[in-house]
Amino acid sequence: MPHNSHPFSILTPPFIMDAVESQGFVCDCRTLALNSYENRVYQVGIEEGEPLITKFYRPGRWTDDQILEEHRFCVELAGHELPVVAPWRNAAGESLFRHGGFRFALYPRQGGHAPEFDNLDNLLILGRMLGRIHRIGGVRPFEHRPVLDSRSFGHESVALIRDRFIPAEYRESYVAVTDRLLEVIDESLAAAGPVRLIRTHGDCHSGNILWRDDAPHFVDFDDARLAPAVQDLWMMLSGDRPRRIAQLDALLEGYAEFNDFDPRELRLVEPLRALRVLHYSAWLAARWEDPAFPRAFPWFNTPRYWNEQIIELREQLAALAEPPLQLP
Structure with a gap:
């Protein structure tokens, strides 16, 4: 070789x-x-x-x-x-x-297609399944797999980008917005209080759920880790605030049939979203020497990318200033 x-x-x-x-x-x-x-x-x-x-x-x-x-x-x-x-x-x-x-x-092999998160009936079914998964996930903790926290997903991610990837012309803006973002994330996590950490899928986006015969099949637990239950729920929420509340209502209606949900975890939705944004950039950076990454993500590490990334981080900072989602 x-x-x-x-x-x-x-x-x-x-x-x-x-x-x-x-x-x-x-x-x-x-x-x-x-x-x-x-x-x-x-x-x-x-x-x-x-x-x-x-x-x-x-x-x-x-x-x-x-x-x-x-x-x-x-x-x-x-x-x-x-x-x-x-x-x-x-x-x-x-x-x-x-x-x-x-x-x-x-x-x-499991066939199927990505679920439609805009379909509230689908979210009801997904909520039921996640309620059952989390009921079992809460029986015992992981002993070897990591915890989703702001240190590994946030602070370490930002440090990697600052030290090795951010172009000089964007560094000042990136440092300013990430310093404030990490501060607000840590404050938000502290304000939510101690929440229960359970075994979760950890990366429960549409690409890791295959829909077939009116039912979901969960695949790729490679990112499974200890996390709040809401980590497996928030990625299914999108759109404006009323839409996200309707989606959340459907998810938790199904979830409640099999498991209890701590409403304090709703305060974690935007902090967890912000951590994912930070971690995603660092993941691309850490894997950039793998030839598959420049081929698949040619837009990464370009001036346009960093300009848009800083805008996205500022928007996420604004989202953190809004009241947490609440059920009607």
Whole structure:
């Protein structure tokens, strides 16, 4: 492998099929790369069987214990008949495998399309499912996976951008708005008081939910972590304030059928949104040496991007000054 190539460059079709066949399957020579950047994910055809989804983990991101804890959470949820796509396990109960220096997992293929969050009936169903997921997620904490907090998602993200990426002409504006934003985020989190942290999906956007036969299927728990329950709800809210309140009402109506929701967590919606904006830029920056990122995100780290990013951060600061969402 060339010195300057990325580790993922060795994931050729033969390598991928060899990994799958190391677990006793016979591939039919069909491989299809799926949209995934943090890890690498492929659909692999299996002779006399349904295709499998093969996920190769980014080296150095998670420990084995963290990955296995995610797997156990998914298996636990699936064991309660929840629509979660859990990893395949071999006869010994193993779900994390190794091949050629990579760790990988296998998943059954799940069809479907992104849910329509504008459909309140869909949100009612999603609320029910998340209520059930969170009821199980609250039974015990994660021991190895991280906590969603302002230090890792906010302060460390801003430090990375300031030190390595922000162009000189935008640095002063970026520092000013992020200093104030982090201050307001920390104040908002403190004002909400201690809230319960549970095992969550952590990245519950439309791309990680497959809708089929009038029901959702939750996939990709790679970002699962301890967080307030509202972390898995707020990404489904969009539009003006009345619309977001209607969406929230539908979600929590379904949620309440299976689990209690602490209304204090509504104060966390905009702080969590702000942390996601900060973290997303830092995620792109931290992965910029991966050749897949400049190809997929050519607009990142351009003058236009940083100008628009500063505007977005100022808008988020204004959103934090508004009263939290409240149910009618």
